[in-house]
Amino acid sequence: MWFFRSPSVVFGEDALSFLNTLDFRKIAIITDENIKKAGLLDMLRKDLPEESESMVVSDIPEEPTLSDIKERVAAVREFAPDLVIGLGGGSSMDAAKSIFTLYERPDLDIYDITPMVKLNLRNKSRLILIPTTSGTGSECTWAAVLSDEDHTRKNELASPEIIADYAILDPALVRKLPGGISRNTAVDAITHAVEARSNQWRNYYSDIFAEKAMELITRSLPVVLKDPDNLAAREEVHVGASMAGTAFSNSQIGLAHAMGHSLGAHFRIPHGITVALYLPQVVEFSETEAKDSYHALMMKMPEKYRKGNLADSLREFFRDVGQPLNIKDCNIDESEYRENMESLISLAEESTGGVTNPREASSSQLKILFENVI
Ligand SMILES: [Fe+2]
Incomplete structure (x- = not known):
C-alpha cells in the first residue's frame, strides 16, 4: 500500500x-x-x-x-x-x-x-x-x-x-535572489528530481513530479542566471523546485545526498553544492540499474544537453551554470579532504540515501566515488 x-x-x-x-x-x-x-x-x-x-x-x-x-x-x-x-x-x-x-x-x-x-x-x-x-x-x-x-x-x-x-x-x-544562491538551490532541486526519479522507492506519482521538475528547472535556470528579473523563468524554477520536493517526499533521495550530507558535515559548504558535486558520479555508478529513469530525465533537458547519457548531460549543464564539479572549485583543500576520507565514507554509509539508491555502493566503491571529484 x-x-x-x-x-x-x-x-x-x-x-x-x-x-x-x-x-x-x-x-x-x-x-x-x-x-x-x-x-x-x-x-x-x-x-x-x-x-x-x-x-x-x-x-x-x-x-x-x-x-x-x-x-x-x-x-x-x-x-x-x-x-x-x-x-x-x-x-x-x-x-x-x-x-x-x-x-x-x-x-x-x-x-x-x-x-x-x-x-x-x-x-x-x-x-x-x-x-x-x-x-x-x-x-x-x-x-x-x-x-x-x-x-x-x-x-x-x-x-x-x-x-x-x-x-x-x-x-x-525569489525575484531578488542573488545568482549564487539561485544556482546553489536549483542544483539541489535537480538532485532531488534525479534521485527521486531513480531510487528504489520511486513510483507513478514521484516519477511524474520529478520529470516535470527536471524540465522546468533545466529550461529556466540558465535564463534566471542571465536575466534575474525574468519573472516567468523565476516562476518555472520556483515551481520546479517544489515539484522536485514533492517527488522525493513521496519516494526517497539517493547516494548523492548521502555523500553530500557527509561532505557538508565536514566542510561548511552550501547543501546544493555538496549534493550536485557528486550527482554525475552517482548517476554514472548507478547507470546499469536505472538506465530507463535516467534516459527519461535526460529527455526532459533542453535538446543541447541530451548527450547520450545523463551523467554527461548533467556535467555539461552544471559547467554552463557554474556548479563546481570538483573539490578544488568548492575551495576544499585536497589534503584535508583526503585526511577525512574514512569519516566521509562512514557518515555517507549511515545515510538512508545510500540504501535507497538504485545501486548500493560498498565502502571501497564509495571511496572511489569520493576520490573521483578530487
Ligand atoms: Fe537536498
Whole structure:
C-alpha cells in the first residue's frame, strides 16, 4: 500500500494574496533576519487578513538545533496563534514545522515525530509554508531536519501530519535572489528530481513530479542566471523546485545526498553544492540499474544537453551554470579532504540515501566515488 501526499499548492503571480482570503485571526510568522532585511517579511505582512494580528519570530539560525526550536516555541505558545507561517529557506520552514508541532502538542518529545506515531495535530492552528528560495522543496515535504547541538549530524523528523496545509509559491519572493544562491538551490532541486526519479522507492506519482521538475528547472535556470528579473523563468524554477520536493517526499533521495550530507558535515559548504558535486558520479555508478529513469530525465533537458547519457548531460549543464564539479572549485583543500576520507565514507554509509539508491555502493566503491571529484 502506497500513498501520495502533498499540501494544497497556491502558485504563480500574486499567489501571496491568497492569504488575504483566509479567515485566521492570530498569525505567528517564523522566519530569519535575512528575509526581514530583504523586505520579504513586509511583503508578506501586506497580504495578511486585515483583521488579523501577528507576531514574528525572526531569528531562526541556519541549520537550527532542537534547543533553537525549544527556545522559540514558548513565545509562540503565549501568543496562541490559529495560523503558523514558515517564511524562508529550508531552515525557516523546517523550524516552522517543528515549532508548529511543539505548539500543538507541548507534551511531545521532538523525536516522537516519526511516521509511526499518531501526532493529532491541528487542534489549535494550521500551517502554511512559503519558500523564498527555489531549492529545498521543504514546503512540500513531510520531513524537518534539525541539527545536533554540535552541528556534526542532522536528524530527520518525519510525519505526514507535518505537511503544510498550504504551500504558497510566489515568484515575486525569489525575484531578488542573488545568482549564487539561485544556482546553489536549483542544483539541489535537480538532485532531488534525479534521485527521486531513480531510487528504489520511486513510483507513478514521484516519477511524474520529478520529470516535470527536471524540465522546468533545466529550461529556466540558465535564463534566471542571465536575466534575474525574468519573472516567468523565476516562476518555472520556483515551481520546479517544489515539484522536485514533492517527488522525493513521496519516494526517497539517493547516494548523492548521502555523500553530500557527509561532505557538508565536514566542510561548511552550501547543501546544493555538496549534493550536485557528486550527482554525475552517482548517476554514472548507478547507470546499469536505472538506465530507463535516467534516459527519461535526460529527455526532459533542453535538446543541447541530451548527450547520450545523463551523467554527461548533467556535467555539461552544471559547467554552463557554474556548479563546481570538483573539490578544488568548492575551495576544499585536497589534503584535508583526503585526511577525512574514512569519516566521509562512514557518515555517507549511515545515510538512508545510500540504501535507497538504485545501486548500493560498498565502502571501497564509495571511496572511489569520493576520490573521483578530487
Ligand atoms: Fe537536498
